[in-house]
Amino acid sequence: MKLIRTLFRTGLAVVAVACISNVSTAQEFPESQLEAARLASSNAPLSRDLDTVLPLLAERVQNRLVSLRPDLHAEINSTVQEVALELATRRADLDSAIALAWARVFSEEELVAIAEFYTSPAGKKFVDVGPELGSITIQTVENWSTRIGSEMLEKSREELKKQGHEL
Numbered sequence: 001m002k003l004i005r006t007l008f009r010t011g012l013a014v015v016a017v018a019c020i021s022n023v024s025t026a027q028e029f030p031e032s033q034l035e036a037a038r039l040a041s042s043n044a045p046l047s048r049d050l051d052t053v054l055p056l057l058a059e060r061v062q063n064r065l066v067s068l069r070p071d072l073h074a075e076i077n078s079t080v081q082e083v084a085l086e087l088a089t090r091r092a093d094l095d096s097a098i099a100l101a102w103a104r105v106f107s108e109e110e111l112v113a114i115a116e117f118y119t120s121p122a123g124k125k126f127v128d129v130g131p132e133l134g135s136i137t138i139q140t141v142e143n144w145s146t147r148i149g150s151e152m153l154e155k156s157r158e159e160l161k162k163q164g165h166e167l
Helices: 002-023 031-043 046-050 053-068 070-105 108-119 121-162
Strands: none
Touching (some): 031 070, 108 121
């Protein structure tokens, strides 16, 4: 389940960055703002998820090709891994597109503040505990919603009963 959520978030992030990046060009922003955007985005929690994009794409390509030619399983796996390693240098393109998206959304001052936060002890801790804290938060919301939902149902039934409606 965690892997699915990570893949989903990563996919959404990549699509969002691609869409936003098509609207803006690097020439629209001063180099200092783009550098601040690179620093902020590379230290953000999402950057960890981006490291999984290429391996997941390689796995998907391997599975697709092996389904066409199972007899070439070993050759397909080694070839796809070689191609993936060649394409790893293109990660810089993704990082640049993400920095451009961040530069479009945040001012240079905001980007510097974000980068300072993520590189501070509190920011590093936030990045480290973020996934666990997110899970705890979601569980807390679910528990609260269950309790409140039950109470709402019970009170609503009581009020309807007072109005002469039996449910």
